[in-house]
Amino acid sequence: MKLLLTSLTLLLLAGCASGPRIDRSHSSVNQDGRVQFVVLHYTNASQDQSLDLLTKGEVSSHYLIGSEPATIFQLVDENRRAWHAGESEWQGRTWLNSSSIGIEIVNKGYDDTPNGRLWYPYSEAQYQSLAALLKDIIKRNNIEPRNIIGHSDIAPLRKLDPGPLFPWKRLAQEGIGIWPNDQAVARQKMRFDFNPPSAAWYQQQLARFGYAIAQTGEFDVTTHHVIAAFQMHFRPERFDGQPDAQTAAILQVLNGMR
Ligand SMILES: [Zn+2]
CATH class of the missing domain: 3.40.80.10 (Peptidoglycan recognition protein-like)
Structure with missing residues (x-):
């Protein structure tokens, strides 16, 4: 009995030291990196x-x-x-x-x-x-x-x-990150100069680009903050959070770059 216990202990110890046996010969195509x-x-x-x-x-x-x-x-x-x-x-x-x-x-x-x-x-x-x-x-x-x-x-x-x-x-x-094309922005700006988009449009487009923003249909405090964050990134000359034709144009062009 004692002998049996000793060999069991040895077996368990050996198991612990080497870990479970894992077969790694199959790899799934359905995976990506942790870092997005x-x-x-x-x-x-x-x-x-x-x-x-x-x-x-x-x-x-x-x-x-x-x-x-x-x-x-x-x-x-x-x-x-x-x-x-x-x-x-x-x-x-x-x-x-x-x-x-x-x-x-x-x-x-x-x-x-x-x-x-x-x-x-x-x-x-x-x-x-x-x-x-x-x-x-x-x-x-x-x-x-x-x-x-x-x-x-x-x-x-x-x-x-x-x-x-x-x-x-x-x-x-230098190829790092995303930036809109100036000519494309100028073309879109002319369109938005004559036809300023609604709060609902900004909220939809900002959410589509990536921002967390509630779809309230109003230029509320949160929407002004998100517009300011967007402007600070893509139109840093003025980031007062007020919607304007150039901001709308930049957003439109960026969302077209997929
Ligand atoms: Zn920080």
Whole structure:
């Protein structure tokens, strides 16, 4: 009996050490990557403060781009969840921490001055680091251009980062993210100048592009916030949340780019 127990124990131990036997000779075609989105942020803090907050505070991101030099720090493995998005939604997906890679950039955001709100620019070195990092992430994870987004796109009621000085257009010129064609926008704008679209139209088109927005048919507070987030990304010269022909034209052109 004792001998039997000993061999059983040995057998169990052997089982534990090697794990279950798994046959991996069949692989399903029906799968995709965990990472569907890349979310861009500014840290609203200095580099030291940012590193401290993102490694020891209550938030984190996969990457942090420093200030001088623009070092790319990896703080969380891409296969694991980082806590950067919070309550968020894009294209019907909610709580995007599970399905995104978060990139924070050291930048102080803005200062409110007697002359209005002044936004801090990103440096050329930060741009270069960011572009190289994004190209690599997009290629490895096969991310759609319209899914390269800002924190303000996925949480337009509570977030402003990465702000109006974030280089969306320049990145798009390098093949990163989505940007509308200027001539196509000018053509659509003429149409909307004569025929301004309704609140229901904006709500439908913004939802189609990816924004979380209730279809109320009214220009309510939420709709103005979402329009402002859209303008900050695609028409940063003016992002007052007021609907206008150029905003409508940009939205129309972007939704035609499928
Ligand atoms: Zn953020």
